[in-house]
Every structure is written in C-alpha cells, then in structure tokens.
Amino acid sequence: RSVKDQRIDRAVGVGKKIVGAFGHSWKRQRALQAAQKELGLPEHKLITECCTRWGSKQRMIQRLLEQEKAITQVLAADKTTRHLMLTWQDIQVLDSVSAALSPLLEFTDAFSAEEYVTISCVKPVLQMFNNDLLKVKESDTPLTKDIKTAILDYMNKSYKDSVTERLINMASLLDPRFRTEYFSESESKAIKVQVMSELEHLVSNQGSTATGVSETLPTSAGDQTSQGAAKKPKKSLGSFLKGPVSGKTDVTAERLLSELSSYVNSPPADSECDPLLWWKVHTVNFPNISRLARKYLCIPATSSASERLFSTGGNVVTCLRSSLKPTSVNMLVFLTKNLKT
Incomplete structure (x- = not known):
C-alpha cells in the first residue's frame, strides 16, 4: 500500500521487463553468467515478481541491484535490448525502496x-x-x-x-x-x-x-430402566461420595x-x-x-496458512476431479495438508 508512486511503478516495471528479457533467452542468460564471472559478482539468476508471493518484489529489486553492472553490460551489447537498461534515476528509486523494505523481508517470512x-x-x-x-x-x-x-x-x-x-x-x-x-x-x-x-x-x-455431565448420567440410567430393567439398581457407597467436597475444589x-x-x-x-x-x-x-x-x-499471525490451504484446494480439485462432492473435497484437502508419510 505504501509503494504506490509513479517513480516506483516505472522502475519496477522496467525491472520486470529486464527479468523477462533474460528469462526468455538462453543466450542472454549465458552472457549474464559470463559477465558475472568477469565482474566477480555472485552467479545468481534474476528473480521475477509474483503477486501471490509476499516479498517477491523486494527480492527482485535486491537481485537487480546486486547484478546491475552485469545486466547493464549484457543489455548494452545488444541494440535490441539497450532501451531496457536502468537509468540512474531508476537505480536511485530501487535503492530507496530496498532500503525501506529490506528490514521487513525476514519478518514477513517468519510470520508466514x-x-x-x-x-x-x-x-x-x-x-x-x-x-x-x-x-x-x-x-x-x-x-x-x-x-x-x-x-x-x-x-x-x-x-x-x-x-x-x-x-x-x-x-x-x-x-x-x-x-x-x-x-x-x-x-x-x-x-x-x-x-x-x-x-x-x-x-x-x-x-x-x-x-x-453428572446430571446427565442418572437420566440415561433412568431411560434404560424404563426400557425393560427388572429392578432399580442399588446405589453403591462410592455414589454417595462422588460429589465435590465443599470448600476444597472451588477455584477462588x-x-x-x-x-x-x-x-x-x-x-x-x-x-x-x-x-x-x-x-x-x-x-x-x-x-x-x-x-x-x-x-x-x-x-496464526497472518493469513498465509489460509492462502496455502486455498492453493492446496486448487491442486486437489483439478479438471479430472471436477465431479467430486464437497465432502470428498474437504476430506482430500484435509488429508493433503495433515497426512505425513
């Protein structure tokens, strides 16, 4: 909610296009690996944002900033992708966003x-x-x-x-x-x-x-007697002592x-x-x-557990299982989430 800004939208949009350009071209991926080795950068793949995964935008931004020099070197060598290069304004915006969101990333994972x-x-x-x-x-x-x-x-x-x-x-x-x-x-x-x-x-x-509970038990016994018992059962000595002792069990x-x-x-x-x-x-x-x-x-502190359950339900109810009854779906989802092999 706090990341609604035109500057951020533009920088993140360019970043997603960059990730897409590398993701759909094995040649660019190979060139990126070579640039990473040449510049001494970690050989990490780029990460794209996923709207259903918390923190994915921040992870994408962090990876773009980490590999910014290698990405620029690869994109600059190809005239068809030079327009995707991050400007200094984009880098400044992404740095600002990363500085604000980085402290939240680990807590988001922990609370999920x-x-x-x-x-x-x-x-x-x-x-x-x-x-x-x-x-x-x-x-x-x-x-x-x-x-x-x-x-x-x-x-x-x-x-x-x-x-x-x-x-x-x-x-x-x-x-x-x-x-x-x-x-x-x-x-x-x-x-x-x-x-x-x-x-x-x-x-x-x-x-x-x-x-x-204590009042219910004699009632059921009475029902059984009325249904055909020959004589009323005698009280045992313990039945006189089963009541709570006054002043002993009351939690004040x-x-x-x-x-x-x-x-x-x-x-x-x-x-x-x-x-x-x-x-x-x-x-x-x-x-x-x-x-x-x-x-x-x-x-739970967050709705992540419920969201995972919906995902599990989507995986259970496939096209081949579209005729399952609701009770069967509930049982399958329950077993999928709780049955440990």
Whole structure:
C-alpha cells in the first residue's frame, strides 16, 4: 500500500521487463553468467515478481541491484535490448525502496510460518519497527522516508482496532518469553484484568460442564430402566461420595490472582525457546493460565496458512476431479495438508 508512486511503478516495471528479457533467452542468460564471472559478482539468476508471493518484489529489486553492472553490460551489447537498461534515476528509486523494505523481508517470512507460535510476536515486532527498523534516519532519501512513514502509519492503524489489540496483548502476555515486557504500566494493569476475567470464565465453564455431565448420567440410567430393567439398581457407597467436597475444589479469585502473579513475576524464558514446549513443562505450575495459553497461542499471525490451504484446494480439485462432492473435497484437502508419510 505504501509503494504506490509513479517513480516506483516505472522502475519496477522496467525491472520486470529486464527479468523477462533474460528469462526468455538462453543466450542472454549465458552472457549474464559470463559477465558475472568477469565482474566477480555472485552467479545468481534474476528473480521475477509474483503477486501471490509476499516479498517477491523486494527480492527482485535486491537481485537487480546486486547484478546491475552485469545486466547493464549484457543489455548494452545488444541494440535490441539497450532501451531496457536502468537509468540512474531508476537505480536511485530501487535503492530507496530496498532500503525501506529490506528490514521487513525476514519478518514477513517468519510470520508466514505454521509450525511455531507467531501471534505473540506481533506486539514486540511492532515496537521494534517503530523504535528502530522503520524509524526515519537522517541518511534516508526522501522516498525512503515517505515509504517508512506510510508503512508505519498503515501498520499502527491496522493493529489499533480494539479487538485486534486485545488479542495481540493477550497473546504477548501468555508467551513466557515476553509476558509484560512490552507493556506500559497502564497497559499491564488493563491486560491483567482481562486475563483474570477470562480465567474466571474458563473456571466457571469447567465447573458447569462437570455438573452437566453428572446430571446427565442418572437420566440415561433412568431411560434404560424404563426400557425393560427388572429392578432399580442399588446405589453403591462410592455414589454417595462422588460429589465435590465443599470448600476444597472451588477455584477462588484469590487463587487465580496468585497464579497470575506468580507467572508474571517468574523469570522469563529464553528468547529461542518454544513457548508451547515451555507450557507443556509448566502446566503443573500454572494449570489455569496454561488453558488460556492453549486458546490464544494457536492463532496464526497472518493469513498465509489460509492462502496455502486455498492453493492446496486448487491442486486437489483439478479438471479430472471436477465431479467430486464437497465432502470428498474437504476430506482430500484435509488429508493433503495433515497426512505425513
């Protein structure tokens, strides 16, 4: 959204044409390899932009800037491609774009993952962008400053929604690597109140579920009796003792608050540790908070997982499978994504 500029459109458009010119000619590819060896440049192939792949435009720009001298040498030797040579204005624009977008590239890849927790890292990364990586510097060109400012404005507005902000705050607190590290004092108090509210709700639901199950069992037994049982079964001694002992199993607000305080004040986990494994080990110490962590830390930070699922569905439902029923398609997509050989 921040890269909407005529100068950028022109420079990127020329870059795509250059990549296409080399991609459709094996002679130019051979000449490029020779130029790379002559100039001592890495023997890398050019990369084209793909609208469905995050970061592909930035990778294309980086590769064009890396191979700019070799590309110019090859294009200048052929009069049919000299018009594709990047001008100094184009190179300056691409440099400015690359300087602004390069810090985001690795984070984009990291947030697109599915095998580890990502939602809890949103708040720390946003703070890092605002305070360091996307902070405007005096050495930045005017275009780089404009791009950085536009990116920060867009990201900050996107995560200022109350529901989204509450979600990322909860996830950050429930990650043992961060907890309250990235909260102000007022934010820390507010998020603790939200956690306490959710913990009490979870505990009350757990109690009502247990009560509902215990009430359902005698009903089913009564149905069986009415359907042909000869006599009413006698109660065993254990049936008189199966009810909860009052004052022993009730989880009070004081106990929940004590558990939360103990969790918040305990030493933070290593920044490289897996929070899911950490919770697996420490569930005994924080049984109620671990249930809350299981609820929030499974949420992906981006829509990449859903986009991959749509791609999988497109690969499953081919022309030869156009008559499949929806239920069959759902099962095939599920097996394709989850069945490990």
